[in-house]
Amino acid sequence: QVQLHESGPGLVKSSETLSLTCTVSGGSISTYYWSWIRQPPGRGLEWIGYIYNSGRGSTNYNPSLTSRVAISVDTSKSQFSLKLSSVTAADTAVYYCVRGIVVGAFQYWGQGTLVIVSS
Amino acid sequence: DIVMTQSPDSLAVSLGERAAINCKSSQSVFYSSNNNNYVAWYQQKPGQPPKLLIYWASTRESGVPDRFSGSGSGTDFTLTISSLQAEDVAVYYCQQYYSSPWTFGQGTKVEIK
Numbered sequence: 001q002v003q004l005h006e007s008g009p010g011l012v013k014s015s016e017t018l019s020l021t022c023t024v025s026g027g028s029i030s031t032y033y034w035s036w037i038r039q040p041p042g043r044g045l046e047w048i049g050y051i052y053n054s055g056r057g058s059t060n061y062n063p064s065l066t067s068r069v070a071i072s073v074d075t076s077k078s079q080f081s082l083k084l085s086s087v088t089a090a091d092t093a094v095y096y097c098v099r100g101i102v103v104g105a106f107q108y109w110g111q112g113t114l115v116i117v118s119s
Numbered sequence: 120d121i122v123m124t125q126s127p128d129s130l131a132v133s134l135g136e137r138a139a140i141n142c143k144s145s146q147s148v149f150y151s152s153n154n155n156n157y158v159a160w161y162q163q164k165p166g167q168p169p170k171l172l173i174y175w176a177s178t179r180e181s182g183v184p185d186r187f188s189g190s191g192s193g194t195d196f197t198l199t200i201s202s203l204q205a206e207d208v209a210v211y212y213c214q215q216y217y218s219s220p221w222t223f224g225q226g227t228k229v230e231i232k
Contacts, residue, residue: 060219101180103216104221
């Protein structure tokens with residue numbers, strides 16, 4: 001069974017960079033689309049972007065965030081990571097790492113990690 | 120961006136009765152070359168991540184009870200719970216993965232009447 005686990009600071013200061021890591025177990029990280037999705041408290045879901053680790057590690061980001069976001073993968077550690085720069089209070093959310101069953105349909109989810117941006 | 124609009128925002132149904140949630144996309148999410156609608160449905164309970172119920176608009180994920188079904192094509196889709204159980208109380212989201220950015224509906228809260 002594939003399992004995903006998010007880790008990283010739960011508190012980030014405004015204007016700084018949010019950094020999270022997702023550790024994957026129970027399956028190969030070398031294929032599939034690996035995404036980050038966030039959910040502000042009490043609100044809906046927003047797809048942040050994905051990395052497709054088929055050799056080149058191609059990425060695709062939500063245009064609303066593309067100037068601030070980077071997703072990378074470390075195949076040797078079975079991890080992929082999210083960096084979101086210049087954060088504001090609007091970036092406060094539960095962040096999920098996710099794997100798709102098919103491109104864009106999200107089958108496996110981490111439990112999520114709450115990141116609060118403080119001023 | 121493709122906007123996904125769900126209706127209603129909330130729904131109260133008696134145990135054992137049918138619940139239906141609608142989702143409308145701002146443009147077609149049907150890809151004729153493979154005859155697929157790029158729509159998924161998720162269930163989210165409090166304090167938990169979303170759970171995939173349906174993909175390709177009507178394909179039930181493994182392990183999902185058969186009282187959950189998805190239908191529709193083009194721009195109009197429906198998630199139906201044929202006989203509501205207490206454990207089905209949750210927020211339900213539709214999502215399109217036809218074009219980037221992949222987008223979700225605003226959610227529909229299902230409660231027991």
